[in-house]
Amino acid sequence: MKKHSQKGFTLIELMIAVTILGILAAIAVPQYQDYTMRTRVHDMVNVASGYKADIQLCFHDTRDLTLCDAGANGVPAATGAVGRVIQNINVVDGVITATPQAVNGLAATDTYVLTPVAAPNGALVWTATGGAVTRGWVRQ
Numbered sequence: 001m002k003k004h005s006q007k008g009f010t011l012i013e014l015m016i017a018v019t020i021l022g023i024l025a026a027i028a029v030p031q032y033q034d035y036t037m038r039t040r041v042h043d044m045v046n047v048a049s050g051y052k053a054d055i056q057l058c059f060h061d062t063r064d065l066t067l068c069d070a071g072a073n074g075v076p077a078a079t080g081a082v083g084r085v086i087q088n089i090n091v092v093d094g095v096i097t098a099t100p101q102a103v104n105g106l107a108a109t110d111t112y113v114l115t116p117v118a119a120p121n122g123a124l125v126w127t128a129t130g131g132a133v134t135r136g137w138v139r140q
Helices: 011-062
Strands: 086-092 095-100 112-118 124-129
Touching (some): 011 112, 011 124
Antiparallel strands (some): 086 095, 095 112
């Protein structure tokens, strides 16, 4: 009598493998989406932060943040679409506001706002606010 060896997987083994893959996918997909969103917002933060040095120089020269607007006193002019994330970036009274393009999960309300406050020693202290901060994509 010949012995036949079993080849392949049983139905229960396949069901277990599919269940494990489903659980991993349920965990991995939201984490990946959060990662890609943070990457998009990081681009917006980098561009907005580039304006900080110009505003600090403007404040150093004028000692008045209300004179530090886009296109005045060495602050770059407001720009439209910058890269693939930013729809608009503007500076008014030293406050930098970056508005994202409403694509891939970002909404126009997911702004990133950097607000300077003059410290007694003449330095500027920056505070980050806006929808991107509220949603946890950017740390303050």
